Amino acid sequence: xxxxxxxxxxxxxxxxxxxxxxxxxxxxxLKLFKLDxxxxxxxxxxxxxxxxxxxxxxxxxxNVLFDEQRxxxxxxxxxxxxxxKIENYQVVAxxxxxxxxxxxxxxxCANTNCITHVEPAVESHFGVFVKDGDIQLKCKYCEKVFxxxxxxxxx
Amino acid sequence: MPNPLYKKHILSIPELSREELExxxxxxGQIKAEPRPTLLQHKxxxxxxxxxxxxxxxxxxxxxxxxxxxxxGFPDAGNTSAGKKGETLADSVRVISSYVDAFVMxxxxxxxxxxxxxxxxxxxxxxxGDGANQHPTQTLLDLFTxxxxxxxxxxxxxxxxxxxxxxxxxxxxxxxxxxxxNNRFYFIAPDVLAMPDYILDQVKEAGxxxxxxxxxxEVMSELDILYMTRVQKERFDESEYAHIKSAFILSGQTLxxxxxxLKVLHPLPRVDEITxxxxxxPYAYYFEQAENGVYARQALLALVLNEEI
Numbered sequence: 001x002x003x004x005x006x007x008x009x010x011x012x013x014x015x016x017x018x019x020x021x022x023x024x025x026x027x028x029x030l031k032l033f034k035l036d037x038x039x040x041x042x043x044x045x046x047x048x049x050x051x052x053x054x055x056x057x058x059x060x061x062x063n064v065l066f067d068e069q070r071x072x073x074x075x076x077x078x079x080x081x082x083x084x085k086i087e088n089y090q091v092v093a094x095x096x097x098x099x100x101x102x103x104x105x106x107x108x109c110a111n112t113n114c115i116t117h118v119e120p121a122v123e124s125h126f127g128v129f130v131k132d133g134d135i136q137l138k139c140k141y142c143e144k145v146f147x148x149x150x151x152x153x154x155x
Numbered sequence: 156m157p158n159p160l161y162k163k164h165i166l167s168i169p170e171l172s173r174e175e176l177e178x179x180x181x182x183x184g185q186i187k188a189e190p191r192p193t194l195l196q197h198k199x200x201x202x203x204x205x206x207x208x209x210x211x212x213x214x215x216x217x218x219x220x221x222x223x224x225x226x227x228g229f230p231d232a233g234n235t236s237a238g239k240k241g242e243t244l245a246d247s248v249r250v251i252s253s254y255v256d257a258f259v260m261x262x263x264x265x266x267x268x269x270x271x272x273x274x275x276x277x278x279x280x281x282x283x284g285d286g287a288n289q290h291p292t293q294t295l296l297d298l299f300t301x302x303x304x305x306x307x308x309x310x311x312x313x314x315x316x317x318x319x320x321x322x323x324x325x326x327x328x329x330x331x332x333x334x335x336x337n338n339r340f341y342f343i344a345p346d347v348l349a350m351p352d353y354i355l356d357q358v359k360e361a362g363x364x365x366x367x368x369x370x371x372x373e374v375m376s377e378l379d380i381l382y383m384t385r386v387q388k389e390r391f392d393e394s395e396y397a398h399i400k401s402a403f404i405l406s407g408q409t410l411x412x413x414x415x416x417l418k419v420l421h422p423l424p425r426v427d428e429i430t431x432x433x434x435x436x437p438y439a440y441y442f443e444q445a446e447n448g449v450y451a452r453q454a455l456l457a458l459v460l461n462e463e464i
Contacts, residue, residue: 113286115266121245122270141266143167143288145353 026057182454195224202228317384
């Protein structure tokens with residue numbers, strides 16, 4: 001890391017750093033994990049220079065550790081992001097960001113006539129698959145297929 | 156070994172295999188040839204229509220009674236706890252399924268039958284239609300009727316006409332026919348009601364051919380099956396409807412040049428998309444198709460509730 005970058009993004013002692021988020025997706029990630037409503041210190045970098053992406057967003061969250069489940073959900077928004085676990089200012093683990101096979105209870109079904117909207121006993125449940133390079137989600141209940149964008153826009 | 160449909164939920168056509176579809180078709184033929192009045196003896200089956208549907212409900216209930224079973228249920232949600240007291244579907248299913256051997260249901264929301272299958276204990280759920288999503292027994296009776304009239308479910312030339320965008324019947328039937336071999340599809344619809352891309356993709360993925368046409372006449376001489384559906388007036392403004400309507404109405408004259416084995420099918424009810432002069436031609440088979448609904452549903456219920464038949 002260059003000195004220049006150091007000055008722009010403050011280091012954290014313990015927590016999680018999500019790096020390589022595509023530019024303009026950072027706020028969606030915050031919303032997805034409800035980090036826009038937390039008492040912990042969150043540092044956000046938007047439109048930072050990136051050799052791989054041109055521009056990227058970056059999020060540092062103090063005292064919050066991401067598990068694999070969260071990393072899988074993150075994959076829907078930012079499949080090339082990296083998730084670093086920080087302890088005592090050091091990166092102690094990198095969580096793999098891989099697409100989940102299923103995603104439960106995160107997004108409501110975009111089909112307003114889907115039974116999941118009126119039945120409290122079930123949570124939304126989507127199968128995740130890639131078709132022609134695009135990530136798609138298929139509702140287990142109403143069987144409708146949605147693009148990743150349609151679902152994550154509401155996150 | 157129990158038959159593969161024994162105790163199985165019947166929710167959606169794509170999850171049934173070719174072998175399972177053939178088993179229902181074969182069994183329907185056997186029951187039509189030789190009635191089996193005791194296959195559901197001592198069984199009680201729920202027929203719960205959270206949304207009214209006269210034909211489907213009466214067809215299911217006739218099927219149950221013809222096999223010696225008994226029916227409980229309701230024809231619409233109006234006077235039920237679900238409709239009146241706001242009981243959830245999950246709770247309704249939990250309770251009613253504890254009374255019965257199988258649970259037949261129709262519901263206005265998509266996904267309702269799958270949800271029900273998660274709350275029915277081990278009682279099989281049979282989807283009689285969930286919103287715009289699936290109506291698998293309609294497809295089973297369509298397949299049975301095609302098999303009965305053509306002697307096969309492979310190597311067929313099938314045209315689908317009318318509302319191919321919103322019609323779940325034509326979607327499911329196409330999906331089912333892609334499980335067989337070498338079927339050829341002709342899709343004939345107004346542009347705004349064209350077959351959705353995801354169904355066209357499935358036809359392609361199955362290695363089958365399809366083409367899109369604007370009139371029935373141009374393909375009539377190729378066809379084994381002409382599957383008609385209704386173009387609903389409400390989907391167009393008046394002048395637009397007047398303009399497109401005639402292309403999607405089948406009359407005796409439209410059938411000129413058809414092959415002898417052609418059969419015209421329609422899920423019914425028809426309004427004016429098949430003129431009554433077609434009824435008396437040897438091609439008309441939609442009323443027999445409706446009757447076949449009883450045999451196809453008998454076959455399905457018998458297979459779901461008997462290890463062997």
